[in-house]
Amino acid sequence: xxxxxxxxxxxxxxxxxxxxxxxxxxxxxxxxxxxxxxxxxxxxxxxxxxxxxxxxxxxxxxxxxxxxxxxxxxxxxxxxxxxxxxxxxxxxxxxxxxxxxxxxxxxxxxxxxxxxxxxxxxxxxxxxxxxxxxxxxxxxxxxxxxxxxxxxxxxxxxxxxxxxxxxxxxxxxxxxxxxxxxxxxxxxxxxxxxxxxxxxxxxxxxxxxxxxxxxxxxxxxxxxxxxxxxxxxxxxxxxxxxxxxxxxxxxxxxxxxxxxxxxxxxxxxxxxxxxxxxxxxxxxxxxxxxxxxxxxxxxxxxxxxxxxxxxxxxxxxxxxxxxxxxxxxxxxxxxxxxxxxxxxxxxxxxxxxxxxxxxxxxxxxxxxxxxxxxxxxxxxxxxxxxxxxxxxxxxxxxxxxxxxxxxxxxxxxxxxxxxxxxxxxxxxxxxxxxxxxxxxxxxxxxxxxxxxxxxxxxxxxxxxxxxxxxxxxxxxxxxxxxxxxxxxxxxxxxxxxxxxxxxxxxxxxxxxxxxxxxxxxxxxxxxxxxxxxxxxxxxxxxxxxxxxxxxxxxxxxxxxxxxxxxxxxxxxxxxxxxxxxxxxxxxxxxxxxxxxxxxxxxxxxxxxxxxxxxxxxxx
Amino acid sequence: xxxxxxxxxxxxxxxxxxxxxxxxxxxxxxxxxxxxxxxxxxxxxxxxxxxxxxxxxxxxxxxxxxxxxxxxxxxxxxxxxxxxxxxxxxxxxxxxxxxxxxxxxxxxxxxxxxxxxxxxxxxxxxxxxxxxxxxxxxxxxxxxxxxxxxxxxxxxxxxxxxxxxxxxxxxxxx
Numbered sequence: 001x002x003x004x005x006x007x008x009x010x011x012x013x014x015x016x017x018x019x020x021x022x023x024x025x026x027x028x029x030x031x032x033x034x035x036x037x038x039x040x041x042x043x044x045x046x047x048x049x050x051x052x053x054x055x056x057x058x059x060x061x062x063x064x065x066x067x068x069x070x071x072x073x074x075x076x077x078x079x080x081x082x083x084x085x086x087x088x089x090x091x092x093x094x095x096x097x098x099x100x101x102x103x104x105x106x107x108x109x110x111x112x113x114x115x116x117x118x119x120x121x122x123x124x125x126x127x128x129x130x131x132x133x134x135x136x137x138x139x140x141x142x143x144x145x146x147x148x149x150x151x152x153x154x155x156x157x158x159x160x161x162x163x164x165x166x167x168x169x170x171x172x173x174x175x176x177x178x179x180x181x182x183x184x185x186x187x188x189x190x191x192x193x194x195x196x197x198x199x200x201x202x203x204x205x206x207x208x209x210x211x212x213x214x215x216x217x218x219x220x221x222x223x224x225x226x227x228x229x230x231x232x233x234x235x236x237x238x239x240x241x242x243x244x245x246x247x248x249x250x251x252x253x254x255x256x257x258x259x260x261x262x263x264x265x266x267x268x269x270x271x272x273x274x275x276x277x278x279x280x281x282x283x284x285x286x287x288x289x290x291x292x293x294x295x296x297x298x299x300x301x302x303x304x305x306x307x308x309x310x311x312x313x314x315x316x317x318x319x320x321x322x323x324x325x326x327x328x329x330x331x332x333x334x335x336x337x338x339x340x341x342x343x344x345x346x347x348x349x350x351x352x353x354x355x356x357x358x359x360x361x362x363x364x365x366x367x368x369x370x371x372x373x374x375x376x377x378x379x380x381x382x383x384x385x386x387x388x389x390x391x392x393x394x395x396x397x398x399x400x401x402x403x404x405x406x407x408x409x410x411x412x413x414x415x416x417x418x419x420x421x422x423x424x425x426x427x428x429x430x431x432x433x434x435x436x437x438x439x440x441x442x443x444x445x446x447x448x449x450x451x452x453x454x455x456x457x458x459x460x461x462x463x464x465x466x467x468x469x470x471x472x473x474x475x476x477x478x479x480x481x482x483x484x485x486x487x488x489x490x491x492x493x494x495x496x497x498x499x500x501x502x503x504x505x506x507x508x509x510x511x512x513x514x515x516x517x518x519x520x521x522x523x524x525x526x527x528x529x530x531x532x533x534x535x536x537x538x539x540x541x542x543x544x545x546x547x548x549x550x551x552x553x554x555x556x557x558x559x560x561x562x563x564x565x566x567x568x569x570x571x572x573x574x575x576x577x578x579x580x581x582x583x584x585x586x587x588x589x590x591x592x593x594x595x596x597x598x599x600x601x602x603x604x605x606x607x608x609x610x611x612x613x614x615x616x617x618x619x
Numbered sequence: 620x621x622x623x624x625x626x627x628x629x630x631x632x633x634x635x636x637x638x639x640x641x642x643x644x645x646x647x648x649x650x651x652x653x654x655x656x657x658x659x660x661x662x663x664x665x666x667x668x669x670x671x672x673x674x675x676x677x678x679x680x681x682x683x684x685x686x687x688x689x690x691x692x693x694x695x696x697x698x699x700x701x702x703x704x705x706x707x708x709x710x711x712x713x714x715x716x717x718x719x720x721x722x723x724x725x726x727x728x729x730x731x732x733x734x735x736x737x738x739x740x741x742x743x744x745x746x747x748x749x750x751x752x753x754x755x756x757x758x759x760x761x762x763x764x765x766x767x768x769x770x771x772x773x774x775x776x777x778x779x780x781x782x783x784x785x786x787x788x789x790x791x792x793x
Contacts, residue, residue: 291640322633326629335622
């Protein structure tokens with residue numbers, strides 16, 4: 001019953017999206033540019049049907065209706081209610097329905113909030129957005145119907161994978177999706193204003209809110225994924241340069257660049273074409289991300305479906321969108337007179353944009369190069385963290401420095417003597433000296449020290465900015481948070497320490513002035529495995545004693561053991577103990593890790609997003 | 620002029636990227652760990668679905684090859700591959716052993732009753748640990764073991780279809 005209702009709601013939604021496409025393009029073609037009441041009506045009904053369909057799917061999940069294939073594959077009667085609901089979007093079909101829901105909601109919000117803009121621009125934006133929506137309707141109905149009927153009805157579902165039952169993972173996909181979907185509206189609006197030729201500061205101000213919204217959700221979404229990888233997978237890291245992680249990072253770089261370019265457009269009416277290019281690429285990157293994840297072209301822990309038909313659909317659809325976007329851009333855009341003084345805020349924002357594009361290309365090449373190589377040369381390779389670290393880290397230094405400079409300079413043109421010459425010269429001297437030492441010694445941490453000094457420099461400058469009145473609060477918060485983020489990532493990377501040793505019950509070892517005691521070990525019996533729960537104590541000079549309870553699970557038949565880490569978090573560092581069975585004589589392999597400033601990576605990401613929020617709220 | 624060149628470059632680049640993606644779609648991306656092939660299966664035991672007796676792979680079969688098929692009554696792809704396994708049964712040199720993965724005994728029996736029994740033996744794997752030990756990734760999955768060397772010589776993840784069936788027959792004949 002719910003299956004049919006959900007399916008027919010989707011079909012009705014599709015019909016209204018076709019109607020909306022026709023209603024939006026007709027007035028543009030016959031040059032009347034009138035927005036009739038009907039179009040509001042279609043867009044509203046389209047949203048209503050999608051939300052109905054989504055509700056039906058959710059109630060199938062909540063009531064564990066296993067006559068629905070999606071529910072059967074991804075749910076289980078024993079699951080807690082929270083994970084039953086998050087199961088709705090934890091799979092391919094449901095997540096696309098969620099995507100569609102956000103798409104239709106966003107176009108509805110756009111139609112309601114854009115009344116003061118001229119009709120042709122609004123109609124064209126609706127037109128492009130509705131084409132995307134139509135594509136997604138078709139995609140869901142043809143290749144990924146979440147309402148496939150299953151007969152005979154099984155009594156139990158399959159989805160009880162404990163690794164996926166994590167609160168961060170439950171809300172990670174929808175948040176990331178809101179970010180991705182937001183970029184589609186930016187894309188449609190950019191194309192519409194290219195045709196309508198209304199790329200000006202008014203448009204920049206209006207579209208900036210959408211860009212910021214996407215950016216905030218993307219930032220939080222990426223962070224949640226990273227938290228899940230760190231706490232649940234317990235690999236002792238927070239970023240693995242996994243292709244799917246990269247795929248979410250690329251639109252983030254693009255959006256960050258776009259936010260700053262829009263500032264220039266808003267204040268100076270410059271960089272029009274560049275803004276449009278960024279808007280188009282952001283959306284293309286988000287969509288290719290979906291393609292790469294959904295088609296199973298990448299081998300990664302995130303790979304969902306291996307259905308080539310789905311991949312082909314997204315590929316063809318995306319190709320048509322990108323090619324038409326490029327065509328529209330070249331047909332309608334005009335050359336600009338560049339009027340930029342190279343010693344001004346504008347110029348430094350452009351330079352920072354270049355850096356962003358550089359980081360983006362590094363990540364892009366690292367992600368797609370293995371695919372190209374496999375296709376063209378039939379060779380399988382994977383690109384690891386050293387590639388990214390070698391190519392990104394050196395360029396962080398000039399990037400951070402231009403970031404500091406750009407907040408100090410004025411728009412249009414500034415006098416070189418205005419900025420604090422003393423500050424810069426001291427820093428330059430410091431850097432040169434360090435580079436000199438770097439050359440004569442081959443130790444790597446000298447390089448790190450320049451990087452850290454630049455990040456501290458940015459940090460103190462951002463703190464100092466809080467005293468100034470002419471800087472926007474959003475910028476103060478975001479820039480400070482960004483400097484904290486870079487600092488905590490760097491310090492975490494450099495000062496993380498770990499020890500890997502063999503211990504027996506009752507042993508203790510000294511490690512960097514700390515004592516690790518292996519106190520006791522307990523045996524417990526669970527349903528189909530035995531549990532070894534260790535009790536460790538970490539004695540640190542001048543601090544309280546920490547107790548750890550990592551586990552080893554030994555399955556009865558055959559003997560397979562898995563290790564569950566125990567992580568203790570405080571403001572300054574994370575302590576992490578995991579142990580595993582070595583032999584039958586009671587000797588265990590114990591790994592202890594100390595990861596400084598771990599929690600600050602999460603805190604500064606949240607504050608970064610809050611900064612973006614202030615930029616939306618405050619005009 | 621400059622504009623035209625950039626335009627052509629853009630289009631060319633887009634086509635190149637999409638063409639590569641398109642070709643990438645056809646690539647077989649099922650992860651096949653090489654390690655599992657050539658692994659020796661030394662200790663493969665379990666309870667029989669019907670008699671509940673312990674079966675040991677070492678002394679129940681006398682054919683040159685064993686096909687181990689991991690299946691479950693709740694697994695819908697298993698239904699689709701079942702007819703091919705029935706066809707494979709005709710090969711004299713092959714014993715077929717079903718490994719019933721995380722299933723209810725009654726459901727498993729009903730499944731066999733409904734679709735026919737291609738298996739010489741069915742071993743219960745209620746906890747899924749026998750399959751894990753084999754190096755399985757999910758259901759359905761199929762292994763072929765040479766009984767002389769006790770080595771896994773072939774492994775396939777996913778439901779058997781016509782092509783895989785003939786591939787398996789080729790392996791047995793060689």
